[in-house]
Amino acid sequence: xxxxxxxxxxxRELDVEPRRTLAxxxxxxxxxxxxxxxxxxxxxxxxxxxxxxxxxxxxxxxxVQCDGxxxxxxxxxxxxxxxxxxxxxxFSAEHALQCGFCTPGFLMLAAGALARDPSVAADPDRLRxxxxxxxxxxxGYESIRxxxxxxxxxLDGARHADS
Amino acid sequence: MKPAPFEYLAxxxxxxxxxxxxxxDARVLxxxxxxxxxxNYRTARPARLxxxxxxxEFARLDVDRAGESGDGALRVRPxxxxxxFELPVEHAGxxxxxxxxxxxxxxxxxxxIRARGTxxxxxxxxxxxxxxxxxATTLGAxxxxxxxxxxxxxxxxxxxxxxxxxxxxPEELLIQARLPLLPEGAGVGFVEHxxxxxxxxxLAAIAVLRLRDGVVDWVRLGLVNAADRPVRAHAxxxxxxxxxxxxxxxxxxxxxSGGGAASAAGAVDGAGAVAGAAEVAGDVDxxxxxxxxxxxxxxxxxxxxxxxxxxxQALRDARVSGDGG
Numbered sequence: 001x002x003x004x005x006x007x008x009x010x011x012r013e014l015d016v017e018p019r020r021t022l023a024x025x026x027x028x029x030x031x032x033x034x035x036x037x038x039x040x041x042x043x044x045x046x047x048x049x050x051x052x053x054x055x056x057x058x059x060x061x062x063x064v065q066c067d068g069x070x071x072x073x074x075x076x077x078x079x080x081x082x083x084x085x086x087x088x089x090x091f092s093a094e095h096a097l098q099c100g101f102c103t104p105g106f107l108m109l110a111a112g113a114l115a116r117d118p119s120v121a122a123d124p125d126r127l128r129x130x131x132x133x134x135x136x137x138x139x140g141y142e143s144i145r146x147x148x149x150x151x152x153x154x155l156d157g158a159r160h161a162d163s
Numbered sequence: 164m165k166p167a168p169f170e171y172l173a174x175x176x177x178x179x180x181x182x183x184x185x186x187x188d189a190r191v192l193x194x195x196x197x198x199x200x201x202x203n204y205r206t207a208r209p210a211r212l213x214x215x216x217x218x219x220e221f222a223r224l225d226v227d228r229a230g231e232s233g234d235g236a237l238r239v240r241p242x243x244x245x246x247x248f249e250l251p252v253e254h255a256g257x258x259x260x261x262x263x264x265x266x267x268x269x270x271x272x273x274x275x276i277r278a279r280g281t282x283x284x285x286x287x288x289x290x291x292x293x294x295x296x297x298x299a300t301t302l303g304a305x306x307x308x309x310x311x312x313x314x315x316x317x318x319x320x321x322x323x324x325x326x327x328x329x330x331x332x333p334e335e336l337l338i339q340a341r342l343p344l345l346p347e348g349a350g351v352g353f354v355e356h357x358x359x360x361x362x363x364x365x366l367a368a369i370a371v372l373r374l375r376d377g378v379v380d381w382v383r384l385g386l387v388n389a390a391d392r393p394v395r396a397h398a399x400x401x402x403x404x405x406x407x408x409x410x411x412x413x414x415x416x417x418x419x420s421g422g423g424a425a426s427a428a429g430a431v432d433g434a435g436a437v438a439g440a441a442e443v444a445g446d447v448d449x450x451x452x453x454x455x456x457x458x459x460x461x462x463x464x465x466x467x468x469x470x471x472x473x474x475x476q477a478l479r480d481a482r483v484s485g486d487g488g
Contacts, residue, residue: 001171018171018212021199040164041200048275055275060199064171065192065214109275132360133273 005066007032008076016063023047025063026073034074034104045134048105048112049073055112055133074104077111086158087111090151091144098138105134110148114155121152166202173214177221177338181309183213185334191215193241194280196272197288215241221338226257235344236305237264241284241337245277260302260344262484263351263371267294270355270364286319287337289392291326292363294355297393301369301385304342310335323392346381349373350481352473355387356465364388365457366465368444370473372403374481379408384440384473389449389466396448399440399470406436408478437478441471 003014007030014029023040026032026049036046040059047058050072077085087107090096097103113120113130120126127148131141174180183189190209192198193216201207215221221242229235237257248268251261271277271285271294285295286306299306299319306317308331319340322329331337345351355367367387372379382403384396445467451459 017168019166019168019202021165021203024165040203042196042272042276045275054278056279057196057275059203060195060279062171062192062195062199062214064173065216113274129269129360130274133275 001064003064003067005063005069005071007071008073014063018062018064020063021059022049022051022061022063022066022071023058026058026071029063032073032075036101036104038101043135044102044105045109046102046105048108048134050108050112053112053115055109072108072111074107077107085111085151086154087114087147087151090147090154094143094147094150096139096143096147102134102136102138106131106136106144109134110151114148114152118152118156121149164203164205166199167205167208169202169209170211171214172211173217175217175219177218177309177336180213180215180218181311181334181336183211184336185311186211189213189333191241191284191287191336193284194244196276196280197284197290215336218242226344227341229344236341237344239282239340239342241281241339243282245271245280245282245285246274248282249277257344258347259349259351259371259480259484260342262480263298263345263353263369264342266351266353267298267369270294270353270357270367273361283337283340286322286340287329287331289323289325289327289329290363291391292365292388294353294364294367294387296323297367297385297387298369299340299342300393301383301395302342302345302371303383303395304340306337307339307341308332308335309338314338319393320395325391328392345371346373348481348484349381350477350479350484352476352478352480354469354472354476356469366462366469368466368469368473370470370477372408372474372477372481374408374478377407379403379406379436384444384448384470386444386449386466386470389451389462391450391452394448394450396444396470398447399444402443403436403440403474406440408436408474437474438471441467441474444470 023037026035038044038046042057042060048055049058052069172183174183189211192212192214221240223240224243225238227236245268248264251265282295285293304319306322308315349371352370356365364387369385371383373381382400384399386394445463449466451462
């Protein structure tokens with residue numbers, strides 16, 4: 001089934017079976033293997049990507065559902081010149097990853113949430129609720145929490161510098 | 164595993180969606196947060212998937228203000244995601260109902276699932292531990308089902324037939340849930356027991372009540388996962404209706420049940436009413452099934468504790484938000 005979508009700003013036309021999940025289409029058909037798959041039933045969040053700006057489980061959506069939509073993956077976070085996204089900088093600075101398997105999912109989860117409402121990082125309860133969305137088996141979450149708070153500060157500073 | 168092959172249809176109108184469902188072994192794809200995982204496991208292998216995400220009118224969430232007869236309702240269409248209910252301010256004027264839905268919404272999975280999953284999908288799926296079916300049953304919601312022969316309305320109390328079971332026919336689409344607005348000044352409570360933050364509900368209790376001069380003159384109590392289907396706790400409601408139950412009463416109920424001494428006589432009466440209703444909910448309204456890690460006696464006890472806490476929360480909410488007490 002022919003499906004036209006935009007992935008990380010680039011128009012793509014895929015010919016996929018309806019049963020192809022968005023995660024598999026990104027990995028197998030687009031060659032974007034930064035999106036990880038673990039549980040494939042919506043629990044772990046490793047496959048989290050943005051669809052029209054919304055953080056979703058790409059294992060629980062079919063690629064054909066994204067016809068005409070904007071998809072953003074971890075490969076689309078860094079600037080065109082390779083400068084890491086503030087979230088990527090903050091994850092590195094705060095040691096928010098060890099094995100790194102869950103990291104793309106956490107980055108996209110946080111990117112979606114901060115774009116939607118930056119104040120989430122300033123509210124400990126909402127931030128904790130957000131970070132329960134994904135599983136990390138190495139870091140124990142505290143460093144991830146700190147990284148998101150740090151990145152939110154960076155993004156906020158950048159916004160003020162722009163205005 | 165990966166999903167088995169299926170035919171994919173993405174209608175753009177309601178009538179077209181209903182027509183597409185008449186095919187052999189067709190399933191509705193709304194949020195997909197339960198269906199797609201079942202398909203990934205191949206415990207579900209529908210021949211046809213009717214994706215309703217392109218039907219624009221299905222994203223509507225409307226309020227019918229209460230008329231003379233007090234029959235106002237929140238009308239929820241099939242693409243209203245769980246997340247729409249997280250913030251009560253998004254339904255200004257809906258008052259206590261919006262507060263209750265907000266309390267409940269935060270107990271459903273986690274943010275990315277709530278951004279996709281829908282209330283009507285949850286009702287139609289009828290997972291035994293799901294919150295919305297119990298909310299709909301407790302509040303006496305009306306559910307509109309569209310089929311090849313037109314639309315019929317089923318009371319939520321008659322809709323659920325057991326775990327994953329409803330009276331919806333395969334060719335019918337649940338196109339609307341009408342949740343009645345709650346009385347002005349009502350207090351709301353929702354308390355859930357679960358293993359971890361994002362786990363399914365082991366048990367949960369819903370409490371809505373209104374006080375007039377310290378006496379309960381309107382009440383709805385409901386239970387999640389305390390029987391083979393959602394429970395409206397009619398017996399506990401009867402036990403509480405007309406009884407004194409000030410906010411002090413709920414605190415005293417905790418003191419009494421914790422073995423402490425209650426002080427004022429009025430508080431003792433109110434405490435008795437709250438604790439008594441909670442006992443009735445556990446003993447009479449709940450009909451728990453044996454679970455590997457929870458005996459029936461344990462579940463009845465847990466229901467009593469949760470109902471008491473939900474009532475306590477509702478009493479506090481009535482004091483803070485309305486004119487109760």
